[in-house]
Amino acid sequence: MRTIFINIKELLQVREPNVTKVSGKEMSVLPKIDNAFLIIKEDRIEDFGTMKDCPDLNDFNVIDIEGKVILPTWVDSHTHIVYAGNRIQEFVDRINGLSYEEIANRGGGILNSAKRLNETSEEELYEQSKKRLEEVIKQGTGAIEIKSGYGLTVEGELKMLRVIKRLKENYAIPIKATFLGAHAFPTQFKENHSAYIDLIINEMLPKIAEENLADYIDAFLETGYFSVEETVRIMEAGKKYGLIAKIHVNQFTAIEGIKACVNYGARSVDHLEIVTDEDIEVLKNSETMPVALPSCSYFISIPYTPARKMIEAGLPLALATDYNPGTTPSGNMNFVVATACIKMKMTPEEAVNAATINAAFAMDVSKEVGSITKGKKANLIITKPIHSYYQIPYEFGSNLIEDVMINGEFVK
Numbered sequence: 001m002r003t004i005f006i007n008i009k010e011l012l013q014v015r016e017p018n019v020t021k022v023s024g025k026e027m028s029v030l031p032k033i034d035n036a037f038l039i040i041k042e043d044r045i046e047d048f049g050t051m052k053d054c055p056d057l058n059d060f061n062v063i064d065i066e067g068k069v070i071l072p073t074w075v076d077s078h079t080h081i082v083y084a085g086n087r088i089q090e091f092v093d094r095i096n097g098l099s100y101e102e103i104a105n106r107g108g109g110i111l112n113s114a115k116r117l118n119e120t121s122e123e124e125l126y127e128q129s130k131k132r133l134e135e136v137i138k139q140g141t142g143a144i145e146i147k148s149g150y151g152l153t154v155e156g157e158l159k160m161l162r163v164i165k166r167l168k169e170n171y172a173i174p175i176k177a178t179f180l181g182a183h184a185f186p187t188q189f190k191e192n193h194s195a196y197i198d199l200i201i202n203e204m205l206p207k208i209a210e211e212n213l214a215d216y217i218d219a220f221l222e223t224g225y226f227s228v229e230e231t232v233r234i235m236e237a238g239k240k241y242g243l244i245a246k247i248h249v250n251q252f253t254a255i256e257g258i259k260a261c262v263n264y265g266a267r268s269v270d271h272l273e274i275v276t277d278e279d280i281e282v283l284k285n286s287e288t289m290p291v292a293l294p295s296c297s298y299f300i301s302i303p304y305t306p307a308r309k310m311i312e313a314g315l316p317l318a319l320a321t322d323y324n325p326g327t328t329p330s331g332n333m334n335f336v337v338a339t340a341c342i343k344m345k346m347t348p349e350e351a352v353n354a355a356t357i358n359a360a361f362a363m364d365v366s367k368e369v370g371s372i373t374k375g376k377k378a379n380l381i382i383t384k385p386i387h388s389y390y391q392i393p394y395e396f397g398s399n400l401i402e403d404v405m406i407n408g409e410f411v412k
């Protein structure tokens, strides 16, 4: 039997199927229907409209949600939720004055997580990771990208990607896997970068391709991590296996990395805390989605992505969590949306567009999710009774979600 939601206070992000992203001024428009109905048939959105056009209710399982808002689930296009243990001590070290860079230089940071991961069994890693996935689904995430990058050995990277594969098989939301072998140089390759890149290209990539474990390829393009030239080698190698690039870039420094990513047809460039006018010009003429990660800026006290400047230049922008043990131990997209409004001065319309339709573009799931569109998956957030959706970023510390629906079924 079909389900119909009636008396929906606001039905948000109502789009035609041809809209796959919004840029510049378009981002300030969030199409919505007030006092709406929404029909779900099996796992899909069948129809919607205003209550005055509501069909006869006899044929439906009717859910009256007066006073509540429905929006598409969040799309989190950048996470590292498969990791082992935590980095709580580094959090305290930062409070006591050490910087992210100083901690990394002392063998902490990514290498610390890599050590833990390589000591952890695949089964245990799966158990830890699935808890995080279940938590973020309850917080309204209905599609997610997950990266490797805490293995940094052939076995460690494969272990992470196999865990992501199991998550894909066992959970109903769209999941994309990204191979991030180029996340940091292991200690033994510190003085011999090309040998580690050879390992990635000649050992890791062929095995990953053989088991079909990745959808994308990533690298941490940053001063002290992977140079532009090294990242180009990685992107080129990935391309041979059909892996499109999604690159960590401009987190701490701008070294013309964005230009290289755009030249290689990257699907997205992520972080962008430091952005130059030249970077904006390069992005303007591209199909590469810029992705901001405001929870990371919040947690490690670095600048926020200059969203206003980018949107006013006509660019699109997506938002994601960056959920990881070092810079962002949170996968809460509601907090990301609120922080984008509060700290990056994005309007609620822009922030919701960035966390749904544009985020879906950043991980190639626009056909399935990211808007309320006939034929798309019934992946929905149903709020508690609220004044308007503006309350979501306004009450940034409250949980305003009453229910999450994935493929037409309520998440328990």
Ligand SMILES: N=CN[C@@H](CCC(=O)O)C(=O)O
Pocket: 109, 110, 113, 220, 248, 251, 296, 322, 324, 325, 326, 327, 328
């Ligand atoms: N910046 C690179 N990678 C992760 C953090 C890695 C870590 O510190 O574990 C990020 O996106 O913030």
Ligand SMILES: [Zn+2]
Pocket: 078, 079, 080, 248, 322, 324
């Ligand atoms: Zn990241």
